[in-house]
Amino acid sequence: MADDIRVLIRSNLDIVTARQEGRTLAATTGFSATDVTLIATAISELARNIVSYAGQGEIVLRVVAGSNAKGVMIVSRDSGPGIRSVDDAMRDGYSTSGGLGLGLPGVRRLVDEFIIESVPGRGTTVRVTKWLR
Amino acid sequence: MEVPILKQGRYLIATIQAALSDEDLLHLRRALLERVIQFRSRGVVVDVTALDVMDSFASRTLRDITYMIRLRGADTVIVGIQPEVAFAMVQLGLTLEGVATALDLEEGLAHLEQRARSSS
Amino acid sequence: MVNKKPANVPQPPSTQSTELLRELVAHLREHRTQLREEWASRITEAQLLTAMTKDEIFAEATSVYDNYVEALATGTLEALQSYSRNLSERIIPRGVETHEVVGIVLLLRDVLARSLFAKYQGDFTKLNRILDAYEPAANRIANTVAVGFVQERERVIRQQQEAIRELSTPVLQVRERLLILPIIGVIDPQRARQLTEQLLRGIRTNRAKVVVIDITGVAAMDATVANHLVQTVEASRLLGATVIVTGLSPEIALTIVNIGVDLGKMNTVGDLQGGIEQAERLLGYKVIPAAEANAAA
Numbered sequence: 001m002a003d004d005i006r007v008l009i010r011s012n013l014d015i016v017t018a019r020q021e022g023r024t025l026a027a028t029t030g031f032s033a034t035d036v037t038l039i040a041t042a043i044s045e046l047a048r049n050i051v052s053y054a055g056q057g058e059i060v061l062r063v064v065a066g067s068n069a070k071g072v073m074i075v076s077r078d079s080g081p082g083i084r085s086v087d088d089a090m091r092d093g094y095s096t097s098g099g100l101g102l103g104l105p106g107v108r109r110l111v112d113e114f115i116i117e118s119v120p121g122r123g124t125t126v127r128v129t130k131w132l133r
Numbered sequence: 134m135e136v137p138i139l140k141q142g143r144y145l146i147a148t149i150q151a152a153l154s155d156e157d158l159l160h161l162r163r164a165l166l167e168r169v170i171q172f173r174s175r176g177v178v179v180d181v182t183a184l185d186v187m188d189s190f191a192s193r194t195l196r197d198i199t200y201m202i203r204l205r206g207a208d209t210v211i212v213g214i215q216p217e218v219a220f221a222m223v224q225l226g227l228t229l230e231g232v233a234t235a236l237d238l239e240e241g242l243a244h245l246e247q248r249a250r251s252s253s
Numbered sequence: 254m255v256n257k258k259p260a261n262v263p264q265p266p267s268t269q270s271t272e273l274l275r276e277l278v279a280h281l282r283e284h285r286t287q288l289r290e291e292w293a294s295r296i297t298e299a300q301l302l303t304a305m306t307k308d309e310i311f312a313e314a315t316s317v318y319d320n321y322v323e324a325l326a327t328g329t330l331e332a333l334q335s336y337s338r339n340l341s342e343r344i345i346p347r348g349v350e351t352h353e354v355v356g357i358v359l360l361l362r363d364v365l366a367r368s369l370f371a372k373y374q375g376d377f378t379k380l381n382r383i384l385d386a387y388e389p390a391a392n393r394i395a396n397t398v399a400v401g402f403v404q405e406r407e408r409v410i411r412q413q414q415e416a417i418r419e420l421s422t423p424v425l426q427v428r429e430r431l432l433i434l435p436i437i438g439v440i441d442p443q444r445a446r447q448l449t450e451q452l453l454r455g456i457r458t459n460r461a462k463v464v465v466i467d468i469t470g471v472a473a474m475d476a477t478v479a480n481h482l483v484q485t486v487e488a489s490r491l492l493g494a495t496v497i498v499t500g501l502s503p504e505i506a507l508t509i510v511n512i513g514v515d516l517g518k519m520n521t522v523g524d525l526q527g528g529i530e531q532a533e534r535l536l537g538y539k540v541i542p543a544a545e546a547n548a549a550a
Contacts, residue, residue, distance in 0.1 A: 012155035019186055020152065030408055032415070034450050037186060037217035041225060044188040103189050106225035133411070133443075212493070216453035219491040223484040228491075235493035236460055244493075 005061040007047075009078075015047040018059045025061050026072055030132055039072060039130055042110040045103050046076035046126055054080020054123065064129060071112070071131035079123035086118055136161045138168055143175040144245055146238065151183045158194045165198055169205050176245035177202055180238055182213030192227040199232045208248045210234065212241035273386040278326040280372060281365060289318045292357075292364045299360065301353045305344070313340065317398075321361060325390050330397050337401035345402075345409055354402045358395045365391070418447050424455035431532050432461040432494075435525070437470035445481035452485060456492045463532040464489055467525045469500025479508045486519060495535060496520060499528035 005025060007018040022043040026036040043059060050057035057078025064073045083089050089104050104126070108114040111128040118124040134157055139146045145168055147161060165177055179195065181187070199209040210233040214222070222228070235241040281288065293314045296302055302310050316336065324333040344354075369387060373380035425433045434452055456464065466485070468474075474482070486496040497520045501509075510516055522528040 016152050016154050023185065030404075030411070034217045034220055037215075037221045038224065040186045041188055041221040044186050045225065048188060048190060103225065106189075106227075109224045109226075110221065214491045216450065216457055216488075216492065219453055219488040220450060220484075222491060223488045228487045234491050236457065236462075237493075240460075240462075240493055 003062075007059045007061070008056070009047050009050045009059055010056045012051060015044055015051065018047045019044045022059075022061055022072075022074065025063065026130075029063055029070060029072055031072070031130070032133075035130060035133075038110045039074070042107050042128060042130075043074055045107050046074065046128075049103070050076060050078045050080070054078035057123075066131060069131045071129050073127065073129045074111075076126040076128075077123070078125075082120040082122055082124055083116075083118040084120050086116055090116070136164070138164060140168070140172055140174070141242075143173075143249075144178060144242065145169065145172070145174045145176075146178045146180065148180045148182075149184050151185050153184060153191070155190055158191060162194055162198050162201070166201050166205070169202055169207050174207055175249050176208045176210070178238060178241040178245065179209065179211050180213045180241070181211060181218075182215070182237070184213075184215075184218065187214070187218050187222050187227065189225070189227060192222065192229055195229065196232055208233065208245055210241040210244050212237050269382070270386040273383050274325060274328075274390065277369065277383055277387055278322055280369070281322045281325070284368060285318065285322075288364055288368055289314055292318065292361050295360050295364060296357050299356060301356045301360075302349060304348045313344075316340070317357075317361065321394060324394050324397075325387075328390070330393065333394060333397055334401055337398045338405060341402045341405035345406055351399070351403060351406065355395075355399045358398045362391045362395055418444070424451055426455075426459050426461070427529070428533070428536070428538070430460060430462040430536055431529075432456065432459055432464045433467065433525075433529070434464060435467045435470065440471060440474065440478050440481075442477050442481065445478045449481060449485045449488065453488055453492060456489060456494045461494050463535050464494050464496045465499055465525065465528040465532050466496060467499045467528065468502075468505065469525060471500075471502075471505070474505050474508055476508060476512050479505065479512055479514075483509065483512075483514050483519070497522055497528045497532055499523065499525045 005021050007014060007021055009015070009018060019040040023036055023040040026039040031039065043061075047059050050059070055078075057076065057080065060075040060077070062073050062075075064071050090108070091105070104116065107126075107128065111130045113127075113129040115127045116124070134150060134152070134154075136147050136149055136153075136157060138161075139148075145165065147165060149161075161179075165179075168174065169177065177198075179198065184191070195211055199211075202209050211229065212235045214234065233244060235244050293307075293311055296310060296314070297307070305313070317340070320333050320336045324330055341354075366384070366387070369383055370380065373383055425435070427433055432452070432455055434448065434455075436448065440448070452464065452466075455461065466482070468482075482498070486498070489496045499522045501521050506516060506521075509519075520531075522531055
């Protein structure tokens with residue numbers, strides 16, 4: 001229905017822009033206050049990874065329709081160094097000190113669907129979706 | 134955007150606005166440390182009521198602030214974390230361990246008073 | 254830098270069709286009273302909007318008609334969208350259903366189309382051109398109103414479901430600054446999540462400093478739900494509240510230990526009564542046995 005919202009991520013300031021766009025999109029799509037915050041937080045972490053590890057990339061936001069539901073999809077894309085071991089990155093070595101590594105297991109807990117593709121030397125794409133309850 | 138820091142007696146109160154960039158946070162860290170030293174403050178309240186998202190960087194920086202200020206012998210308390218933000222934080226695994234938290238400014242100041250009394 | 258393509262931009266019409274639309278809009282405005290009445294009577298005939306009185310139907314018909322013609326005239330749908338949302342908010346509580354809203358908008362489309370047939374019947378070519386301009390615009394409008402109504406209905410239903418869920422899990426304030434959350438029965442991850450959200454909101458509203466979560470009535474808990482419980486404790490602390498968990502069965506204690514949580518870090522007490530007493534101590538209440546209290550009074 002609606003079109004994509006693309007946010008170019010090149011600096012820390014773009015992280016704020018990306019999550020505010022995400023917040024607005026989630027709110028207008030009808031998500032509860034809690035889910036809006038979860039979505040904005042997920043976007044913030046994904047955008048932060050782009051800045052920290054790839055230098056630049058983009059975040060794409062779109063409203064999606066499932067068989068029975070509506071949701072928001074966030075695609076985080078970069079042509080950075082990529083992740084050597086996705087398995088390691090997804091392992092929950094995330095202690096309470098927060099901020100260890102890429103924080104991907106944490107992002108996965110915030111969303112309903114989580115798909116990651118990474119090729120060392122070529123880049124990383126993370127695609128997450130949150131459905132309206 | 135600079136975070137306003139108010140002095141209230143021996144305490145400092147920093148009130149954060151919603152759209153906080155990484156630079157703003159780092160600036161706040163330095164500013165608070167400078168003022169704690171300048172005013173020999175006993176405690177700092179960081180009010181995050183208006184913060185709509187607490188991500189890993191924000192959480193790390195708040196911990197840094199707490200530790201750095203403790204080195205000057207002062208306590209820090211974070212107040213005003215919104216229910217939705219708290220929920221997202223624990224999902225992400227950010228528990229602000231080692232950092233004191235309170236519901237709001239009033240509770241935060243009460244906490245600092247209590248700490249000051251018990252340590253004096 | 255944000256690159257956003259706006260949704261629902263109507264195709265810029267050719268000059269010829271702009272001319273035709275203008276002529277058409279003028280006709281609809283000129284015959285406003287008569288067409289509106291015809292529409293209102295067809296609504297009644299079709300037995301739609303039975304939840305509303307004739308006066309109400311007429312009043313809404315007037316607004317819808319004017320907004321409809323305005324949308325045709327300007328080619329933009331924003332005003333219509335916001336009117337549609339507004340209208341939906343008003344009529345949904347009255348029990349108006351989707352088929353009625355779709356029905357009346359289609360009736361309006363038909364009434365207006367017929368009046369165009371009547372006016373241009375002498376000039377078949379012109380009639381065709383007018384319809385070419387009218388039909389896509391009218392269909393977009395019907396779509397906008399119907400979709401707006403359905404979205405509003407969905408929002409209301411979600412709200413009602415949320416309210417029902419909240420009613421079934423009360424967070425109780427028994428003393429100042431003390432909340433109790435008794436959990437009974439089976440908790441699935443969704444309910445667990447909802448409990449957490451409610452509790453956190455309750456902590457803020459009641460300015461609670463201590464929360465007693467009693468799970469005596471919970472038979473079993475899987476790792477996911479146990480995780481939720483731990484997260485609830487952590488999130489509550491972020492709001493400045495201490496959580497005491499009571500009624501922890503040995504099985505659930507084992508589940509929690511197995512997910513890697515140090516039970517020693519969690520504040521647990523055997524039963525609810527004990528939990529409340531500890532909460533009161535934490536809050537600085539002194540508990541005086543009844544006999545002493547009576548003697549002192």
